[in-house]
Amino acid sequence: xxxxxxxxxxxxxxxxxxxxxxxxxxxxxxxxxxxxxxxxxxxxxxxxxxxxxxxxxxxxxxxxxxxxxx
Numbered sequence: 458x459x460x461x462x463x464x465x466x467x468x469x470x471x472x473x474x475x476x477x478x479x480x481x482x483x484x485x486x487x488x489x490x491x492x493x494x495x496x497x498x499x500x501x502x503x504x505x506x507x508x509x510x511x512x513x514x515x516x517x518x519x520x521x522x523x524x525x526x527x
Contacts, residue, residue: 464472
């Protein structure tokens with residue numbers, strides 16, 4: 458066996474840090490990919506009104522049907 462082929466303690470420590478950092482980055486990426494998407498301002502304005510809220514304007518499809526019925 459070649460005596461110079463053994464890894465030094467510093468090299469082993471660097472390998473451990475790289476593996477640990479890679480695992481942490483992978484777990485963070487999986488967590489971010491699996492979470493629910495945040496509501497954007499467009500999605501928030503298009504969301505249905507909450508209970509008890511008054512609806513002041515008909516959706517565009519309902520307006521066109523109301524005009525067609527009249």
